Amino acid sequence: MANTTPGNQTPEAQQFNTWAELVEATAKEIQNAAMQGDPAGSNSSTAGAYIEAEQQILRQIQMDCFPEDYHLLQAGKPIPANSRLLCLAPQYDANHRLIRVGGRLRRAESLDLSVVHPVVLDPTHVYTRLLIQDVDARLGHPGPERVFAELRRTVWILRGREAVKRHQHSCMDCRRWRANPASQQMADLPPARLRLFKPAFYSTGMDCFGPFWIKIGRRREKRWGILFKCLTTRAVHIDLLTSIDTDSFLMAFRRFIARRGKPAEVYSDQGTNFKGGEKELQ
Structure with missing residues (x-):
């Protein structure tokens, strides 16, 4: 059983190598917690459990990296003037309990909430690095701009372009795709x-x-x-x-x-x- 903190079903990230493994483990923790409250419930993870698991992981990133901002926005108070999130006009999503980026697309009814108001994430958190790794692998290790654009569809990572480049610099598959062909030294003529x-x-x-x-x-x-x-x-x-x-x-x-x-x-x-x-x- 993965280690959890009271009131939180998010396992320790050091146990997992991919974002999918982390979401799977978190969904099982949520399902087990639901089973304890309702023993007659189903024992299989549902789609709702996976969605809640992803939101729980994103929520944990914000609570670990922006604790003061998170509690102030949750209480409906303004964030400090020296906050890293000040320029993003952050707002608190009470339905999902997440901090989202403000913006000028509130009246765009045809767009999803995650597109209009992406979730704010910190680039140094281990969960964020797993998310960048997952998107990079799912897209087939393209250039950093492609990965960064795909991430911006749902989340807003502070200094995201720099975080993507840092990941791809250490990713062996990315380095293999970007590597120049080795120039072989020709052998002596027979x-x-x-x-x-x-x-x-x-x-x-x-x-x-x-x-x-x-x-x-x-x-x-x-x-x-x-x-x-x-x-x-x-x-x-x-x-x-x-x-x-x-x-x-x-x-x-x-x-x-x-x-x-x-x-x-x-x-x-x-x-x-x-x-x-x-x-x-x-």
Whole structure:
């Protein structure tokens, strides 16, 4: 059972890693308190319990960070002149027992109460940091302005933009998305690429590509291409294969040698025609 204070069903935030876990635990505490008063009630958490849990968490933030302002506004008295909330024209919501931001949208009947009068929160409270973390993860770790705009739809965090940037600076997922691609140091060239005083195709690489369809009379047949490349000069020799088997490769290789000369070393992949040709040449 989570630790609670008298008259408050909000657990200790140090036990939780996410906002959802905190709301879930708070809702269960509220439901358990309701069960003690009404043993015949339902044992499952309802949507109303989750809504009340979120309001309880927000209320706890305000009572921890603005205790004097909270009690003065609750009593209908003006807040001190040195209060951090003075410039926000705060007002007390008696229905939800929350401090909300004043403003000029009181006559906007089509907007929700949380949009017209957002709930004031302190950026340093651990619950507020969990809320920022939840919105950031739910939006897929975008830029700070996107997270800040989403938070402003329901809550007003003092120095909110700074709080969002501070969270994203320490968030590993945000840092991973913002990171620049690492510039890899290229490895040294192999010896086959450095035969500077050898003739072309002394070191040769080869590979096949295709197939391609060709038309012979009224029938269509497949053909493949084979590419021989000088690894030093980058010169290219291309030939045609009638099949992808060993015999076709060896015939193309003989034509290549007759035209370009015998290479000292040949590199290829593990194609079956190349491996079969190597066995026959051995």
